[in-house]
Amino acid sequence: MKPERRLAIGATAVILVLLLGAPMVLDIASVVNLTVFLIVSILSLSMAWVWGVGGIFTFGQSAFYGLGAYAYALCAMNFGSSDLAVGAAVALPSVAAALLGYFLFYGRVSGVYLGVITLTTSLILYHVVNSVSGADFRIGIVSLGGYNGIPGVPPFNWPGRPGEPLDFVPFYFLAVLLLVSVYAALHWLKSSPFGRSVIAIREHELRAELLGYDIRLYKLVVFVIGAAVAGLAGALQAAWAGFVGPEVFGIAFAAQIIIWAQVGGIGLLAGPILGCILVQALTTWLGQNQIADTQIVLGVIFVGSVLLLPAGLLPLLRGWISHGQEERR
Amino acid sequence: MDPLNISFQLAYSIALLLLTSLGLAIVFGMMRVINFAHGEFLMIGGYACVLCTQAGVSLWVSIWIIAPLIVGAVGWFMERLVIRHLYGRMMDTILATWGVSLVLTGLASIIFGQQQRGIVAPLGSFELSGFRSSWYSVALIATAFVLLAATYAALRFTRAGLLARGTMQNAQMAEALGMHTGRVYAWTFAAGAAVSGIAGAALAPLTGAVPTIGATYVTKAFITVITGGAQALTGTVAASVMFGTVSELVANLATPVAGQVALLILAIVLLRLMPEGITSRFFRRSL
Numbered sequence: 001m002k003p004e005r006r007l008a009i010g011a012t013a014v015i016l017v018l019l020l021g022a023p024m025v026l027d028i029a030s031v032v033n034l035t036v037f038l039i040v041s042i043l044s045l046s047m048a049w050v051w052g053v054g055g056i057f058t059f060g061q062s063a064f065y066g067l068g069a070y071a072y073a074l075c076a077m078n079f080g081s082s083d084l085a086v087g088a089a090v091a092l093p094s095v096a097a098a099l100l101g102y103f104l105f106y107g108r109v110s111g112v113y114l115g116v117i118t119l120t121t122s123l124i125l126y127h128v129v130n131s132v133s134g135a136d137f138r139i140g141i142v143s144l145g146g147y148n149g150i151p152g153v154p155p156f157n158w159p160g161r162p163g164e165p166l167d168f169v170p171f172y173f174l175a176v177l178l179l180v181s182v183y184a185a186l187h188w189l190k191s192s193p194f195g196r197s198v199i200a201i202r203e204h205e206l207r208a209e210l211l212g213y214d215i216r217l218y219k220l221v222v223f224v225i226g227a228a229v230a231g232l233a234g235a236l237q238a239a240w241a242g243f244v245g246p247e248v249f250g251i252a253f254a255a256q257i258i259i260w261a262q263v264g265g266i267g268l269l270a271g272p273i274l275g276c277i278l279v280q281a282l283t284t285w286l287g288q289n290q291i292a293d294t295q296i297v298l299g300v301i302f303v304g305s306v307l308l309l310p311a312g313l314l315p316l317l318r319g320w321i322s323h324g325q326e327e328r329r
Numbered sequence: 330m331d332p333l334n335i336s337f338q339l340a341y342s343i344a345l346l347l348l349t350s351l352g353l354a355i356v357f358g359m360m361r362v363i364n365f366a367h368g369e370f371l372m373i374g375g376y377a378c379v380l381c382t383q384a385g386v387s388l389w390v391s392i393w394i395i396a397p398l399i400v401g402a403v404g405w406f407m408e409r410l411v412i413r414h415l416y417g418r419m420m421d422t423i424l425a426t427w428g429v430s431l432v433l434t435g436l437a438s439i440i441f442g443q444q445q446r447g448i449v450a451p452l453g454s455f456e457l458s459g460f461r462s463s464w465y466s467v468a469l470i471a472t473a474f475v476l477l478a479a480t481y482a483a484l485r486f487t488r489a490g491l492l493a494r495g496t497m498q499n500a501q502m503a504e505a506l507g508m509h510t511g512r513v514y515a516w517t518f519a520a521g522a523a524v525s526g527i528a529g530a531a532l533a534p535l536t537g538a539v540p541t542i543g544a545t546y547v548t549k550a551f552i553t554v555i556t557g558g559a560q561a562l563t564g565t566v567a568a569s570v571m572f573g574t575v576s577e578l579v580a581n582l583a584t585p586v587a588g589q590v591a592l593l594i595l596a597i598v599l600l601r602l603m604p605e606g607i608t609s610r611f612f613r614r615s616l
Contacts (some may be wrong), residue, residue, distance in 0.1 A: 057420055103597075107603045112363065112419055116555045117600055120593045123548060127593075131586040251548055255427055262424050293439060299431030306425040307414055 001124065004322050019176050022171050031172050035240055038216055039214050042182055043233040044260045044276035045269065048225035049186050051258075052266035054204030056219060057111070058120030059254045060100070063125055064093035065246030066226040068234025070129075073244045078140035081162030082154065082239065089235030090228045097227030101220040108216075110205075120255065126249035130199055145299035150244025153238045167295055175236060189225070197313040198222055259298070263305045265312015334460045335581065341466055343573030348532065351417050351564050352525030358561025359497045359517050361419055362412055365426040366445035367550055368543025369433035370522050374400050375531025375538040376441060382448045388534070392472075396530035397523035403409040404522020408515045410421055416514070430543065437540035443531060447537035465534060472531045476524060483520075493517050552596050558606020567607050571595065 019038075023031050024313065027035020047061050068089040075085035100121060104114055142150060156174065179202045189195050201208040201215045209215050238244045247253060256279075266274025279298065285296045309316060353367045365372075374396040381391035407429060415422045452464035455506060482492035496513040504510050519608060525539040534591050557564020572592045580588025 013461065103601055107601045107604060109600060112423075113557060113604055115423070115599050116552055119548065119599050120552055120596050124590050124593045127589050128587050131584070196574070207582050259423065259427070293435040295431045295435035296439075299433075299435065302428030302431065303425050304409055304428075306428065307411065310421065311416075323616040 004318070007318070007322055009074050015182070019238075019279040020173075028168055032168050035168070035172045035175050036177050036237075037242060037280060039233055040260075040270050040276050040280060041192045041273045042175075042236065043230055043258065044264075044272035045179070045182055045186065046226045046229035046233065047257050047261045048266060048269045048272040049190075049229065050202045050222060051189055051317055052217060052262055052269065052271065053186075053202070054198055054222035054226070056223060056226075057115050058118045058223075059115055059251075059255050060097075060122055061226065061230045063118070063122040064097060064233040065245075065250055066125065066129075066246075067093045068231025069091070069238040069244040069248060070150075071231070072235035072238045072260040073150045074139050074142055076148075076154050076239070077142045077152070079162075080154075081155045083162070086156075086232070087234050088169070089238075093231030094233070096222050097224045098220065099164070101223040105223070106215040108324060119251070122254055126246055129246040129249060145245075147246055149243055149247075151243050153242050153244060155239045155242070164263065169212075170241070176233065178328070181309070182232070183273075186225075186229070189191065190192075190269065194218075194221075194316040196198075199305045211217055259302055261312075262312060263301065265313055265314040265316075267315050270316075271312050273316040279311070331337070332459065333457060335578075337457065337462065338581070339574055340470050342577040343569050344470040345458045345532075346549065346553055346569040347477060347566065348469070348473040349546045350520045350553040350569060351473075351480065352523075352528060352556065353550045354554045354561040354565040355521035355524060356518060358564075359493060359521075360412075360416070361517070362415070362422045362512060363419060363426070363551070364412075364521075364552070365423055365547060366407065366430040366543075367426075367525060368435060368545070368547030369430045369437075370404065370543075371529030371532065371546050372434070372437060372538065372540065372543040373403060375435065375527035375533035375536070375542060376446075377526065378530035378533040379538045380448050381447050382493070385403075388448070388451060392527060392530040396526040398526075400526025401523035404525075405515055405519040408518035408521075412518060413511065413514060430547070434543065441540060442569050443540065444536045446537045450534035450536050463487060469531055471489050472527070473526070476527060477562075477566065480524060481590040484562070487515075498545075500538050503607045506611070549592075552593070556596050556599050556606055558603070558608035560608035560612060563612045564606055564608040565613070568596075568599075573597070573606035 011045075022034060026034070043061065044063055046064075049057055050056050050061065057269035069094040072082070072085045072089040074080050075088040079085065089196075100118070104117060109117060129144070130147045132144045133148060137144045137146070144150065156171060157166045158166060190199075193239070197208070197213055198218055200211075201213060201218055205215055234248070257276075260276035260279055261272040262275065263279055264273065282301075283294055283298065286292060286297055330377045352370060353364060356362050356367075377396040378388070378391045381395050382388050386395065411425050411429060412422065415425055450463055450465040452468060453459055454463040456462075457556065483493060492503075492508060493513055493516075496508060496510050497517075498594050499508045503513070551569045554561060554565050556572075557566075557568040572595060575595050576588040576592035578588075579591035599607065
């Protein structure tokens with residue numbers, strides 16, 4: 001077995017054991033806090049897929065995340081059950097991504113222009129959602145709430161048993177399960193023939209096209225899968241916080257996801273997850289301890305990572321570890 | 330609606346877009362760098378104007394001399410420290426300048442505090458067929474067009490502009506002919522920043538100065554410049570005219586939010602029709 005592969009398997013095993021064992025050691029508040037890290041990890045995984053694997057630089061993952069959150073909130077509150085709501089939270093962003101993606105990829109929009117359109121779409125949602133406050137704007141029994149957002153979003157219930165909400169610890173395990181299965185699915189997809197073609201397109205669009213691949217279709221599928229994953233994360237977030245608000249469509253949050261991916265490294269699926277956890281943990285820690293201004297520290301880290309570690313942190317760590325192993329042998 | 334009235338509002342909304350995008354357009358058009366700290370350049374210009382005016386300096390001196398000097402210096406240092414490592418990596422310039430923008434916003438809120446500081450706009454107001462407006466907004470429209478004309482003239486007719494354009498077209502050749510290309514890059518970036526400084530300072534009497542004000546400008550400026558395309562100066566003018574007109578008309582007919590949304594939808598449609606921006610199809614031989 002190649003050392004890199006052994007390393008990957010070992011790291012995965014350690015992380016799994018830690019994740020599954022955590023609720024037995026930690027108190028309930030820490031488990032709840034850990035859950036939100038898992039949820040944003042799923043979101044960052046969707047960025048790893050779209051940007052890292054597909055090579056599509058998008059500002060739109062937060063928009064799909066927000067659509068998922070809103071879809072979950074509206075369905076769960078209207079139907080009183082989360083079963084359908086989760087489906088809606090995956091379906092709505094997927095449909096939106098299919099429409100937007102058709103428009104983008106079949107129009108041959110790429111590069112920074114694609115970034116602008118996805119950012120613009122996000123901002124349209126932000127303006128619209130912000131302005132729909134008041135009694136006139138309601139879907140079913142739920143008022144959309146404009147800039148105040150929607151409070152009182154119900155948690156997940158046991159599948160098929162509305163009215164029996166998942167407690168914190170089961171919800172934590174659900175988040176672990178979803179993170180692991182999304183990761184496994186994307187990893188499998190990445191190494192499938194489909195994924196190989198996607199990577200070929202990322203590396204050289206014209207060459208892939210001349211070899212007969214319909215790059216528009218491949219990119220569209222990548223984009224839709226990414227949106228579905230982001231929507232799932234949105235549903236989890238809405239259920240975890242019991243709240244959704246229009247900030248999810250704002251530019252600050254859109255940028256945050258890109259920062260995670262850049263800091264962790266987009267070459268590997270796990271890179272953005274690492275970046276996301278590090279950045280979020282640092283933000284929380286700085287916010288609690290008031291040592292330095294959070295924004296300044298984040299900004300410096302971000303500039304530094306672009307200048308010094310263009311490939312990101314995880315590839316560097318992996319290089320160090322496998323290098324060390326080879327020296328020992 | 331009175332036609333005179335509406336055309337004044339259109340001119341104002343176009344000038345506002347032009348003013349907030351021009352500095353970004355210079356940097357993008359010449360250097361292919363997308364500067365997300367552009368909003369913070371406007372913010373620093375705004376603070377320079379407000380603080381100097383409060384200290385007793387004439388408003389016009391603050392706008393036209395002090396603000397561009399300060400912001401130009403900030404731009405020069407930023408180019409030397411960060412941007413110069415990133416030429417040819419457009420995506421990375423977005424990411425790195427984003428980090429710079431976070432740092433600048435954070436520093437501003439530490440130094441100046443979170444509360445808004447403002448000065449009173451001078452010049453009084455006038456009445457135009459039953460509609461009141463301030464003379465300062467007329468001055469703002471004039472500022473936008475003077476800045477645009479000056480930028481164009483500087484690039485087109487001066488020796489510095491010629492050297493800058495030559496370097497951007499073919500840096501290796503310029504270097505072979507004995508140019509200090511690094512110096513040209515730094516000064517071009519500083520010039521773009523100085524233009525943003527003037528714009529931010531000119532806006533300050535109307536908007537006041539807060540550390541987070543940059544975020545309100547940068548996305549719209551970014552969208553305007555990119556929709557304009559590779560010939561950034563002409564493109565930005567074309568995009569500003571279209572966006573300003575459409576958003577102002579829709580805002581008048583419906584609501585301000587509808588105006589914003591109309592602007593954004595127009596941007597998407599334009600980029601769908603012209604995936605490389607307006608100047609990929611029209612005005613291809615312009616600046």
